[in-house]
Amino acid sequence: MKNIPWVVKPIVPEEVYTDREEFLEYFYKAALEAAHRRTMSTVLLGQRRMGKTEIFKRVVNRLFFEQDPKSPDSVVPVYFSFPDTIENKKDFALKYLENFMRYYLAFYTNQPDIITGNTKGEKLINLAKEIRPFFPFKKTLDLAIEWHDDIVKDYSVIPHQDALEVPRRISDLNDSTIVMFLDEFQNTRLPQYNFDIVGFMQEAVESPTCPHFVTGSAMSILAREIIGRGSLFGRFHGHDIKSLSGYWGTELAHKSACYYKIEVPETMAPVLSEKCGGNPFYINAVVHQAAELGQPVSNEKALNKILAVDITSGFIWGELNDQVTKWISRINEYNITKWILYLSALDENTEEENRGRLNIERIQQELLKREGKNVPLDTIRDVLIKLSRGDLLEYLELGGWFRRVKDPILLEFLKVWGRIEVEGHNHNLVQYDLESRYGKALKRFHEYKGYLAEVHMSQILISAQKKTLSGHYFNSEKDIEMPWRFIFVKNRMRLESGKGREIDVIAASGSEIWVCQSKWVTGKKIGIAPLKDLISQAEIVKKDLDPEKIQMWIFAHDGLTKQAQAFAEKHGIFWSKRQEFDELLEHLGLRKLPDL
Numbered sequence: 001m002k003n004i005p006w007v008v009k010p011i012v013p014e015e016v017y018t019d020r021e022e023f024l025e026y027f028y029k030a031a032l033e034a035a036h037r038r039t040m041s042t043v044l045l046g047q048r049r050m051g052k053t054e055i056f057k058r059v060v061n062r063l064f065f066e067q068d069p070k071s072p073d074s075v076v077p078v079y080f081s082f083p084d085t086i087e088n089k090k091d092f093a094l095k096y097l098e099n100f101m102r103y104y105l106a107f108y109t110n111q112p113d114i115i116t117g118n119t120k121g122e123k124l125i126n127l128a129k130e131i132r133p134f135f136p137f138k139k140t141l142d143l144a145i146e147w148h149d150d151i152v153k154d155y156s157v158i159p160h161q162d163a164l165e166v167p168r169r170i171s172d173l174n175d176s177t178i179v180m181f182l183d184e185f186q187n188t189r190l191p192q193y194n195f196d197i198v199g200f201m202q203e204a205v206e207s208p209t210c211p212h213f214v215t216g217s218a219m220s221i222l223a224r225e226i227i228g229r230g231s232l233f234g235r236f237h238g239h240d241i242k243s244l245s246g247y248w249g250t251e252l253a254h255k256s257a258c259y260y261k262i263e264v265p266e267t268m269a270p271v272l273s274e275k276c277g278g279n280p281f282y283i284n285a286v287v288h289q290a291a292e293l294g295q296p297v298s299n300e301k302a303l304n305k306i307l308a309v310d311i312t313s314g315f316i317w318g319e320l321n322d323q324v325t326k327w328i329s330r331i332n333e334y335n336i337t338k339w340i341l342y343l344s345a346l347d348e349n350t351e352e353e354n355r356g357r358l359n360i361e362r363i364q365q366e367l368l369k370r371e372g373k374n375v376p377l378d379t380i381r382d383v384l385i386k387l388s389r390g391d392l393l394e395y396l397e398l399g400g401w402f403r404r405v406k407d408p409i410l411l412e413f414l415k416v417w418g419r420i421e422v423e424g425h426n427h428n429l430v431q432y433d434l435e436s437r438y439g440k441a442l443k444r445f446h447e448y449k450g451y452l453a454e455v456h457m458s459q460i461l462i463s464a465q466k467k468t469l470s471g472h473y474f475n476s477e478k479d480i481e482m483p484w485r486f487i488f489v490k491n492r493m494r495l496e497s498g499k500g501r502e503i504d505v506i507a508a509s510g511s512e513i514w515v516c517q518s519k520w521v522t523g524k525k526i527g528i529a530p531l532k533d534l535i536s537q538a539e540i541v542k543k544d545l546d547p548e549k550i551q552m553w554i555f556a557h558d559g560l561t562k563q564a565q566a567f568a569e570k571h572g573i574f575w576s577k578r579q580e581f582d583e584l585l586e587h588l589g590l591r592k593l594p595d596l
């Protein structure tokens with residue numbers, strides 16, 4: 001494993017870590033900008049296992065090792081993760097304050113061991129006193145030692161408030177900069193914390209000398225209950241993190257395959273990423289499982305089988321089972337809760353108007369049928385709200401309705417879990433069922449090479465935002481100004497009027513929509529028919545989304561026939577053959593198409 005210096009150890013090996021550049025840069029720069037008082041407290045919000053914690057840790061390490069602590073513009077990074085069990089206010093206060101002191105001392109004296117060695121209590125204070133003569137801010141160091149003493153000796157009336165405010169007070173007094181990276185922030189809402197944290201954070205987070213960056217694993221609690229209302233409302237800038245793009249998910253599948261030493265062919269990597277919904281944890285889990293089974297991911301069938309094994313008994317099972325069990329054990333009415341969660345995963349609302357909306361009455365009927373219990377609708381609703389706090393389903397608060405999570409693997413897991421844990425079916429049988437169902441599942445992808453190129457096309461659009469591209473890549477006379485920002489870039493999207501037809505790639509900015517098609521055909525040039533097809537797709541887009549401008553683009557591996565070239569020019573269709581496409585990828589710093 002490659003060695004990168006750290007004060008808080010990341011979990012993902014360097015060889016596997018993929019992308020997330022945008023977030024690493026964003027937080028790194030935002031932290032440095034705090035020295036110029038231009039940074040606001042920020043919350044990083046996203047579904048489970050998207051890599052939020054990894055981002056925080058990596059940024060903290062970079063800030064620690066890549067700055068000169070003697071520079072007046074240097075920024076002290078501090079990482080803290082709110083534990084989910086806590087004894088009392090005093091313990092918490094000491095934990096929080098000592099953690100801060102470790103980073104404070106370590107950063108200015110260039111001694112990472114103070115953090116990694118987890119020096120605590122009296123030892124830490126003695127160390128601070130020893131360091132004092134060499135420390136740039138003696139007065140505030142004395143104060144920190146004094147505040148610590150006050151908490152230890154119970155002189156502090158509200159110890160946790162004092163501890164939470166220390167970083168800000170110190171940076172204010174020194175006119176220095178400290179950036180707090182707080183993880184698992186939702187834990188402050190747990191009943192175990194029978195004292196208020198959030199209320200006392202208001203002062204702390206509003207400081208330009210000490211912005212607080214927070215994240216956590218329960219997005220709904222963070223967004224809705226902590227940041228979205230009450231004393232912290234409006235005090236945070238929000239930043240969202242989503243799944244990896246198809247391109248980066250594909251890269252991760254390759255890196256992971258290399259790390260675990262198992263074969264994932266070029267054409268299967270994008271399929272693997274897609275089936276995992278671009279979730280980095282799932283992608284790693286499936287590749288790791290393939291290695292455990294000694295089963296290369298040679299085709300879609302093999303992939304389905306590995307996925308089925310992992311969901312029913314592998315890494316995904318372990319992780320999600322843990323998550324679900326932890327969460328529902330906190331809710332009273334344990335048995336009903338289990339049933340409601342299971343039934344909510346089964347409830348497929350296909351009525352046109354209510355697509356995706358959970359049907360609470362139907363859940364009630366099922367409960368009666370299966371458990372023989374007549375549970376009032378209000379109780380069901382109440383349980384659903386509690387489940388939504390754990391991100392196990394979505395609660396649309398304003399409309400007062402619920403829907404299933406948009407995480408295909410979690411949904412599949414919940415169905416399997418319900419059969420085993422709720423209905424009491426035999427684990428092996430359920431595993432067998434899923435494996436054979438997945439084995440028989442229809443191929444979702446008909447053209448693997450085409451899909452691979454699609455994934456590259458969408459990444460080109462994402463990476464080219466705000467740029468001007470030479471027309472040469474697209475066989476266009478003029479250079480091309482790419483939109484400033486695409487609101488979405490999607491593969492295989494179906495639009496309402498399209499009668500179920502999929503558009504290979506569609507990318508929409510406020511005024512301009514790109515409609516793209518991928519034809520990985522070798523040995524012959526593409527004729528007019530696919531271009532006509534592309535035009536009819538663009539017409540569907542026009543009808544449904546009514547953009548100011550539509551741009552069509554086709555990837556044709558071996559190019560277009562003479563006739564098709566004339567047709568493309570007449571209709572303003574951009575086209576790229578393999579060579580231009582590869583050049584464009586290189587120009588944008590992306591990997592060229594593989595040789596298949």
Ligand SMILES: Nc1ncnc2c1ncn2[C@@H]1O[C@H](COP(=O)(O)OP(=O)(O)OP(=O)(O)O)[C@@H](O)[C@H]1O
Nearest residue numbers: 016017018048049050051052053054217280281284
């Ligand atoms: N950029 C990445 N490259 C490769 N793997 C990643 C990446 N980010 C995350 N992972 C994988 O996902 C796992 C979860 O990452 P992490 O703990 O940072 O996610 P999280 O968003 O903090 O999750 P939670 O919501 O549970 O707190 C990692 O252990 C790793 O397997």
Ligand SMILES: [Mg+2]
Nearest residue numbers: 052053216217
């Ligand atoms: Mg996390």
